[in-house]
Amino acid sequence: MPEKQRKSDAALAELRRWLGDGLAASGLDKTQLARRSGLGRTTVSEAFQPEGPVPSAKTLAGLAKALGMPVEELLELRRTAAMGVAEPAIEEELGPGRPIEQWEPHDLEVHPAGMAPDRGKLSRQRLLPGYVPREHDRVLAEAVRHAQAGRSRMMVLSGTSSTGKTRACWEAVRPLANAGWKLWHPFDPTRAESALSQLAFVRPRTVVWLNEAQHYIGDAHVGEQIAAALHALLTDEQRSPVLVLGTLWPEYVRQYTILPVAGQSDPTSRARELLAGRIVSLPESFDAEALAAATQLARGGDQMLADALTRSGTHGRVTQDLAGAPELLHCYENGSPEAQALLRAAMDARRLGVGLNLPQAFLTSAALGYLTDIDCDDLTDDWAEAAYAELAKRVHGKQAPLRRVIVCPPGTPHPFTLHGSVSGPVFRLADYLEQHGRETRRRVCPPASFWHSVHAGLTNPDDLFSLAREAYARHRLQWAHDLQRRAVEAGHPDAYLALVTWLKESGNFSEAESVLRRAAEAGNMQALMYLASWLRNSGNSREAESVLRQAAETGGPNVLKLRVDLRREAGDYEGAEALAREAVGTGNPRAWRILAELLREVGDREEAKTLAREAADAGNPQALTLLADWCRGAGDREGAEALAREAVDAGNSQAWEILAELSRESGSCEGVETLARKAADAGNSRALVILGFQCEEAGEYERAEVLARQAADVGDAKFLTDLVFRREESGYCERAETLARQAAAVGSWNALTILAIRREESGDCEGAESLAREAAVGNPNALTWLGLQVTQRKEGKERSDALIQQGADAGDRYALAFLVDLRQEMGDHERAEALAWQAADAGYADPLQRVVSFRERRGSHVKAQALARQVADAGLARHLDKRWLAAQWPHGLDPEGTPTSPQL
Structure with a gap:
């Protein structure tokens, strides 16, 4: 055998050995590795096959990152293994994407605004109306100029459905075409998989197109990895300049950027850091300047804009009209009862967390509960077929209210398709109707048919986990527990913990421990640690130690500390020290500190210093x-x-x-x-x-x-x-x-706020209000707090109310809570409730509990319960007093709002 071939074979064997060791150390199986790396299941399997081909550099980089292995060393082995192997030109050497001029805007998901005949051809040419630049376009243009000057930039446009986000991005990148830039749209086989596997190979002068960025940075499995990879791309001078453009709905911006609550997990930390300072908001409608510019284009012959302005000239929602939103809404509001029922079931599924692709069997079964008794009596055998056909008809802008989608090519199974055994057609709800449903149905709890269909027809663990949480948020306790059990059975990694928590709260400690043990037996590291703590707190230290030994075999980072603590608590300092020394010998990176602090605790300070010095020298x-x-x-x-x-x-x-x-x-x-x-x-x-x-x-x-x-x-x-x-x-x-x-x-802004209050205390009312208004630019509650300061003086009540109202108008949602109390004291209960709901819509639902409590104290028990039901229906039950809620409906509520009977 030639020397070159021997080196190639040896390198390939060594490469596969490294991969095998890395997989074993990670504790993952190949399906989990495929999900984490963003690669296909077949691609991952081939990389480990002894007789398989040399993995591509792109595949190897994705596996290395997912397994926490050194990328460059593995790529070096790959280069040796690939010696003499004829390989086609690989995309990672040129980078993903193709020249901008080769892209058609509709392929980048720019909403078609209409169709015009292409003379002499059977096909029809898709056209875009004239473009009206607005303030966000100037911000985008500045980012493009920076990119042209050699500095990487990222901008994410935030706006509700059909406000022109994607079109604005397209208009922004067009000048880069003449400069030889490429554009890459991660899409195949899924957006997240494509992004995760290829971001490392993006080359300079590339536009990374992340339309609907929630499918990338918001992916339940790899979103944080994608956010980290984007950050690495933007800060890599060797790949500069690049331009990353994305779009998000405002609700996703809030979800990814909200600060975590103390003591709770922070699942979007990397996304939050990535988006900081890179969000550009789009208005819902054209302002007067934009409408005037659109009118000029219409007068110049732009028939699409002229037509749209006849309907949207007063409210300014031009882009929504162009994208077909009014006709979508017309289809929904004026459709047959069966079509409306299907759309409402789809709206509820999406707003409660079900994925984009909705199984037909689920929708059909769920829709029955949205029909009146009379409509049900009138159903024909083919009602569902007729309703789906009605909703498949395209409206202005080539959008359909509910369209059937092909998830992957026929005969090409893919592990990321539906995450379950669902078979049959799947449908996707139009974006505008999805958002319309979120707004108009946000206070509605789906009927019983919806929950039965979820239980019987959905198998995706992420869907089940999300729906279980939504059921709990609506105090539908039995459905919450049943769906959480289904999520546990389906393999959701976090479902067992939520189920255990709920079971403990309801006093069912036996089942809680059983669920925890099953998760631990399945090798879930978090469950092992939780079970060990449970046993430790129950006084069962011996079994806790046994569980921790099992956890240690899977390599959990906090296992050693718990094991040492157990020995210390039992007074076995020698055993604790021996355990820590053993961990130091195995190279545990945290062991030296645990041992050093243990030695100091028992008085052996010199040896502790020696150990720390050895760690420093290492x-x-x-x-x-x-x-x-x-x-x-x-x-x-x-x-x-x-x-x-x-x-x-x-x-x-x-x-x-x-x-x-x-x-x-x-x-x-x-x-x-x-x-x-x-x-x-x-x-x-x-x-x-x-x-x-x-x-x-x-x-x-x-x-x-x-x-x-x-x-x-x-x-x-x-x-x-x-x-x-x-x-x-x-x-x-x-x-x-x-x-x-x-x-x-x-x-x-706190200093300005407190200065305003101090000015008020000193009697400088004018100076206080001036500083408070100045502070309100960045701290809306400045005016509210000043108003509360004024309330301490009886003669200042009118001024206090005015300041608090100004705080509410400036965007301080907490001001609404004070206004609720003021209205209730005045006897204006209807206005108090309206303000409480306004606060809830702004993200602060606690005032609703104040209204419930006020009614209960005044003896209006029926009215208190009625409002509490509405709060629960809206998914805000966690804002109600737990003890009061448990006393009213100890077993929860049925979907229709009646008290649930205890299960036998």
């Missing part, structure tokens, strides 16, 4: 920082400083803070400012704050303010805010306002 700069902190606590300032400087040299930015603290404690400013600035450059603003505080205490006020502003510029405005109040208390009011405005400029 390349762990955190160990140096820990040692420095220990030395500082022991009074060894010289040793602490030497270790902190060593940690800084090793790249640990936290050590800068120790150095700054040491300098502050010693009263020496020499070199401290340089240290603080370096710390800030490394991402640790705390050192600047420490130095600034030191300057403030020493009377160097201007220098302290400079350092405070620098800290604020890198994201820590607390010290700057503190200085505002220090200056205010010292009588330097103008200086305080200046500093407050500087804090506001970096996004911290």
Whole structure:
């Protein structure tokens, strides 16, 4: 055998060995690996087959990232394995995409606005109306200019359905065609799979087209990985410039950017970071300037715009009209009862979390509950066939209210198609009708037929998990528990935890433990850890230790700490130490610290230091920082400083803070400012704050303010805010306002708000209102809080009410809660309820509970229950008092709103 072939075979064998070891270490099976990597199941299987072909570079990169393996080393092995193998030109070398001029806008999902005959041909040419630039187009144009100048940019247009988001992106990239740019639209086999597998190969001067970006960064399985890959692309100078354009509905923007609640998981952290500063909002309608420009185009011969303006000239919803929204709405509102029932079932399915592709069998069965008794009596044998045919008819803009879709080519099964065993036709609801349903049906609980059809006909674990949560949010407890059990059986990784939580809350500890054990037996790491904690808290330490040993075999990161804690709690310090030492010997990256802290706890400080030093010598700069902190606590300032400087040299930015603290404690400013600035450059603003505080205490006020502003510029405005109040208390009011405005400029508006309240306390009402309105630009509750301050004076009630109303008008949803209370005290209960619902629509539903409680206290028990049912129907049951809710309907509600009977 030639030497070259032997090297190739050996490299290929080594490559497959690496992949096999990586798969074993991950604990995944190949189906799970395909889902995580975004590759096809067949592609993944071939990569592991001993006699299979050499995997492509794209496949190998996707597998390496999913398994946490070194990409470059694997690609090097692949290059050796592929020696002498004739391969076609692979896309990753040229990068995905094709020249912009080769794209047709409708292929990029720009809504067709109409059809015009193509003379001499049987086909019809799709046309676009003239384009009217608006404010968001200027922002997009600036991003394009930056991209042309060599700087990568990303912009995401946010707007409701059919507001012109995709068309705006298309118009923005057209100038890049003349500069030789390409455009890549990740789409096949699915959007998420395509993006995840090919983002690493995007080359300079490429537009990445992410229309409906929720299908990428919002994907339930790989959305966060895609967000991280996009961030890597945008910050990779070797692939710059690229331009990433996407579109999102506002509700998805809110979902991906909302800050997590303390103590809860943060499932969209990477998406939130990616979108920060990159969202451009589109208005619902054309303003007067845009309408005038559209009118000019219409007068110039644009018949499509002229036709649209006859219907939308007054309300300005031109793009929606062009996209066919009014006709879609007409089909819904004026369709046959059977067609309306199918559409409502589809609307409810989508708004409650079912995927895009809705099985026909599910829709048909669910629709029966949306019909009146008279309509049911009039049904013919072919009612469903006739209703689907009615809804398949296209309206203006080539959209159909409910259209059948082909998920994948016939005879080509794909593991990501429906995530279950559903067979038969599937349908997709028109975007505009989906959003219309979300708005108009948001307070409606689907009928019993919907839930029965879900239970009988849906198998996708994500769908079942989402629907179970929605049932619980509507206090439909039995359906919630049944669907959560189905989700557990279908293999949803998080469903067991929600089911266990609900079972514990209802006092069913036996079934809760049984569910937890089944999940643990299936190898779910989180369930193993949860079960160990459960057993530990129940006093069953021996079985908890056994479970943790099982968890240790799967490589969970927190297992060692729990095992050591169990030994410590039992007084077995020798066993705890032996366990930690064993983990250190196996290379567990957290073991050294656990062992070091254990040794310090038992008094063996010198050996703890030795262990930390060994970790530091092995390349762990955190160990140096820990040692420095220990030395500082022991009074060894010289040793602490030497270790902190060593940690800084090793790249640990936290050590800068120790150095700054040491300098502050010693009263020496020499070199401290340089240290603080370096710390800030490394991402640790705390050192600047420490130095600034030191300057403030020493009377160097201007220098302290400079350092405070620098800290604020890198994201820590607390010290700057503190200085505002220090200056205010010292009588330097103008200086305080200046500093407050500087804090506001970096996004911290609290100082201006509190200054306004302090002005009010001092009697400067005019100055207080002026500052509050200024603060309301970034902090809408400024006016509300000022109004609450005014309420403390009886003579200020009218002014207080006006300020709180202004706060509500400025967008402070919490102001509505105070207005609810005011209206109830005045006896205007109808207005109070309307304001509570307004607050709920703005995302703050707690005022509804206030109205329920008020009615209950006044003896209006029936009215309290009626409102509580409406709140539950709207999916807001979690905002109601749990104990009161459990007392009213201990077994939940049926879909129709009647109390559920206890199950036998």
